[in-house]
Amino acid sequence: MSNISEYFKDVFNGVLSLLKGMRVTAGYFFKPSAIVTQKYPENRKNLVMFERFKGEVVMPHNENNEHKCTGCGICEINCPNGTIEVIPKSIITEDGKKKRAIDKHIYRLGMCTFCALCVKTCPSNALAFSQKFEHAVFDRASLTKQLNKPGSQLMKGVE
Amino acid sequence: MEEKVEIIATDEKQEFIINMGPQHPSTHGVLRLVVSLQGEMVKSLQPHIGYIHRGIEKMCESITYPQIIHLTDRMDYLSAHQNNEAVCLLVEKALEVDISDRIKYIRTIMSELSRLQSHQLFWATFGMDLGGQTCYFYGLRDREMILDIFEETTGGRMLVSYNCPGGVMYDLHPDFQKKVKDYIKYFRKKLPEYDAILTGNVIFRERTTGIGTLSLQDAISFGITGPSARASGLSCDIRKHEPYSAYDRVKFNEVLFTEGDTCARYLARVEEMRESLNIIEQLIDNIPEGPYAVKMKPVIKLPEGDYFQRVETARGELGVYVISDGNKNPFRMKFRSPNFVNLGVLNHLAKGFKIADLIAISGSLDLIIPDIDR
Secondary structure, three states: OHHHHHHHHHHHHHHHHHHHHHHHHHHHHOOHHHOOOOOOOHHHOOOOOOOOOOOEEEOOOOOOOEEOOOOOOHHHHHOOOOOEEEEEEEEEOOOOOEEEEEEEEEEEHHHOOOOOHHHHHOOOOOOEEEOOOOOOOOOHHHHEEEOOOOOOEEOOOOO | OOOOOOOOOOOHHHEEEEEEOOOOHHHOOOOEEEEEEEOOEEEEEEEEOOOOOOOHHHHHOOOOHHHHHHHHOOOOHHHHHHHHHHHHHHHHHHHOOOOOHHHHHHHHHHHHHHHHHHHHHHHHHHHHHOOOHHHHHHHHHHHHHHHHHHHHHHOOOOOOOOEEOOEEOOOOOOOHHHHHHHHHHHHHHHHHHHHHHHHOOHHHHHHHOOOOOOOHHHHHHOOOOOHHHHOOOOOOOHHHHOOOOOHHHOOOOOOOOOOOOHHHHHHHHHHHHHHHHHHHHHHHOOOOOOOOEOOOOOOOOOOOEEEEEEEEEOOEEEEEEEEEOOOOOOOEEEEEOHHHHHHOOHHHHHOOOEHHHHHHHHHHHOOOHHHHHO
16 A cells, blocks of 8 residues: 555656746746847847957058057967968168068968967067957968058057 | 666677767767667776877977967866966966965856856756756856856857966956856856756656766775765865865865765756855955966976876866976976766776666766867
8 A cells, every 4th residue: 555655656746846847947938038049140230249259360450551560470489389470571761770570460260279379478469359250261261361451561659 | 776787698699889979969079988788788888089189288298388278278178267277377386476366366266167167068968968958958048148257358258268377368357246246146046947957857866866876985996086076975176175276265065975876976066056156256256456467487487397286177186297397398298187087987887777877877977078088
């Protein structure tokens, strides 16, 4: 007799435990305000990433097409996996001295691990992270980017 | 259900060998288990690892100490912050750098937040492994908010790379304290839901209680650490025994269970979530002012000798061992990763149980495969 009553007790308690869980899910079913999912491709226009989000490394230019990169190559030394390649050139300044300057700042997005060491260690704050996150391309070659814009120059006052 | 089934191999032809993995959803990565079955019972199993071996230890020998940090992210990606911390603490210990209290507090809070999100993902996937799809959505919903907090301060969601030798990369975001406090309030309300959905569920209880019991003696001899060992009653919390960062200033309980079965391993992690909330609550209001990083030399060279540092990650004890010959990169670097050691006990636990129980057992060990392979 006790076996049978225990059996029914077990069944009852089991069903009760399932109902407890169901109550949580049913509660959410009738509470649309608890929905947290975003409709991603549709909300693209007003989707704002956080300020510090590490999207990709960029070199900010001002309106006169000037950047802060002196071509010292510290970012290249600090990069752990050869993502950055600095190709320098020597220019002759107004007072006739030879000076090292940047020819091409090559950045390979496909190899980047976003450790932020280049941005962090740059002595003249020439590099920054952009908030762009949609990196998919059809051609792998387009992941290799030149960060300094063509025809750009060093900003005045940056050594 | 409770007692182990004795397998007597009458005929070797009856043995059936299947490959679980490397693409099995319940292994959460590329782990291949060669399981030898007798009917439905597991006779023995052999893990085959190395599918995502990247040679991180060898790579570390050719790069500098600040560069090593971002590789440790990619070992146990769910406790990326603690992995970072281990290397940073080692470098600071070797160079005898005094770091400010602010750095210690930030690191402790961040560590506990990553432990929280790791256990939430465990809860989510463990429920899914045992057939409860709902858990996955609820677990990830709550985890998402922690990842947002990470993203706002560190710029990364999983692979934060937030620590650097001598401090942290950036100062805390102005909204950090408020968001974390809101989150604690929010998550304390959600924890009873976790219990209602999974912990109290009769099917879950039946499938986990008495399955894969690990005795205290075996836990010691297999070298198990973390919540998996504490479920067997082994007190092994590095935060208690060898406090680092700000863990010596907070009061918290080491979660200990004595049953040692799959259910206890699950409960230990759920309880640890509560403890993590307590730790964060004690620290978040009194983060001291000060610099967020100590100025280090541009090229960090460790003095000649060997160094060891261990931290408690979400899965157990991570040990970092470095032999330095005085150069800017280590002569030899060795990671004692918790998951690699915890994997070794799987054969011992699953022997004599059904193949469906193997999923529950391997899920309860909470293995992260990139940490095993490194």
